[in-house]
Amino acid sequence: MIQLTDISKNFGRYQALKHINLDIPSGELVALLGPSGSGKTSLLRIIAGLEAADEGVIHFEEQATNDYGQQVGFVFQHYALFKHMTVFENVAYGLKVKKRKERLPKQKIREKVQELLQLVRLEEFADRYPSQLSGGQRQRVALARTLAVEPKILLLDEPFGALDAKVRKELRRWLRRLHDEVSVTTIFVTHDQEEALDVADRIVVLNEGVVVQEGTPDEVYHHPNSPFVYNFLGDVNLFKGRLERGKLHQGLCEWEISGDLERQSEAAVGFVRPHDLLITRDLTVKDSVPAWITYIQAFGKSVKIELKRQDSDEYLEAELSREQFNELQLQKKELVYIKPNQLHVFTPDDYSI
Numbered sequence: 001m002i003q004l005t006d007i008s009k010n011f012g013r014y015q016a017l018k019h020i021n022l023d024i025p026s027g028e029l030v031a032l033l034g035p036s037g038s039g040k041t042s043l044l045r046i047i048a049g050l051e052a053a054d055e056g057v058i059h060f061e062e063q064a065t066n067d068y069g070q071q072v073g074f075v076f077q078h079y080a081l082f083k084h085m086t087v088f089e090n091v092a093y094g095l096k097v098k099k100r101k102e103r104l105p106k107q108k109i110r111e112k113v114q115e116l117l118q119l120v121r122l123e124e125f126a127d128r129y130p131s132q133l134s135g136g137q138r139q140r141v142a143l144a145r146t147l148a149v150e151p152k153i154l155l156l157d158e159p160f161g162a163l164d165a166k167v168r169k170e171l172r173r174w175l176r177r178l179h180d181e182v183s184v185t186t187i188f189v190t191h192d193q194e195e196a197l198d199v200a201d202r203i204v205v206l207n208e209g210v211v212v213q214e215g216t217p218d219e220v221y222h223h224p225n226s227p228f229v230y231n232f233l234g235d236v237n238l239f240k241g242r243l244e245r246g247k248l249h250q251g252l253c254e255w256e257i258s259g260d261l262e263r264q265s266e267a268a269v270g271f272v273r274p275h276d277l278l279i280t281r282d283l284t285v286k287d288s289v290p291a292w293i294t295y296i297q298a299f300g301k302s303v304k305i306e307l308k309r310q311d312s313d314e315y316l317e318a319e320l321s322r323e324q325f326n327e328l329q330l331q332k333k334e335l336v337y338i339k340p341n342q343l344h345v346f347t348p349d350d351y352s353i
């Protein structure tokens with residue numbers, strides 16, 4: 001368990017981290033997610049001991065050795081390999097520079113490096129130099145090099161930031177498997193919500209130096225506690241209205257909401273994900289709104305549909321499964337009716353946290 005209590009960090013007069021409290025259970029894969037400048041790298045560097053906090057304490061349970069450097073493995077946002085060393089030598093480095101009495105015999109080092117290269121699927125690249133590798137391969141070497149010294153805690157700062165979408169996806173699947181194989185507590189920084197939702201056991205959402213929400217991917221995605229988290233975790237449509245008798249009222253429409261049905265508010269905003277926006281041609285569907293289809297993006301497993309409301313010129317985004325789409329045979333420029341299912345409503349009270 002890593003326990004952060006009341007961590008604050010200032011750079012001059014700028015407060016980059018504000019009273020961070022966080023418990024990270026051993027063996028978990030945790031994503032630190034937040035926009036650029038929210039404090040992710042600062043927090044990671046403090047956990048790594050590379051930077052001191054101005055306030056607060058960090059407590060590490062199960063401290064097996066006093067040598068802090070050995071416990072924490074760090075892969076930086078901009079990774080660097082030793083250029084003049086081969087892949088093999090890069091991975092072996094941490095093992096070779098250990099004090100003599102802790103150092104493994106040569107043959108054992110060799111075996112361990114082979115094992116790690118197998119783990120990162122680079123066995124055949126052992127004799128290459130970093131300049132002869134692709135970005136994704138270099139990144140995997142950096143990970144293997146960090147894992148070689150068996151850190152108890154693995155800290156990764158946007159390790160896949162510089163790579164293309166497909167390689168990123170492959171590597172994050174791979175990171176998930178790796179994490180499950182070599183039980184290590186991993187904290188993984190990203191500003192990519194899909195990446196976080198996809199691999200993490202738990203997500204910590206940071207904004208402006210504050211932890212705004214933490215929970216499982218399911219919790220933060222389906223039960224965001226603020227408009228910021230809702231927006232940050234996925235595409236969203238907004239419906240402004242009045243909250244009364246457990247419904248959001250807009251014009252003549254009344255829509256069902258999720259959550260607290262007792263709340264009242266003159267000003268409320270309903271949030272709905274694109275896949276929860278119903279599209280129909282049936283104008284008798286109660287509480288539906290007419291909208292023009294302005295764009296259809298039909299590749300992939302689901303179909304994305306952009307619409308423009310007839311009454312307000314606001315744009316909306318819907319997402320249908322391919323089956324639903326084929327059944328409806330929707331056309332661009334067609335007038336259809338939309339209705340939000342399960343609005344998640346925030347009122348001005350929620351904004352002023």
Ligand SMILES: Nc1ncnc2c1ncn2[C@@H]1O[C@H](COP(=O)(O)OP(=O)(O)OP(=O)(O)O)[C@@H](O)[C@H]1O
Pocket residue numbers: 011012014016034035036037038039040041042043191
């Ligand atoms: N050494 C420093 N001196 C002054 N300000 C700093 C320093 N390091 C970070 N900051 C500021 O602290 C804030 C948080 O920076 P940090 O690097 O932690 O953000 P981040 O969430 O990692 O962003 P990114 O996604 O862009 O990497 C930023 O506003 C940044 O400008």
Ligand SMILES: [Mg+2]
Pocket residue numbers: 040041042077157
């Ligand atoms: Mg950063």
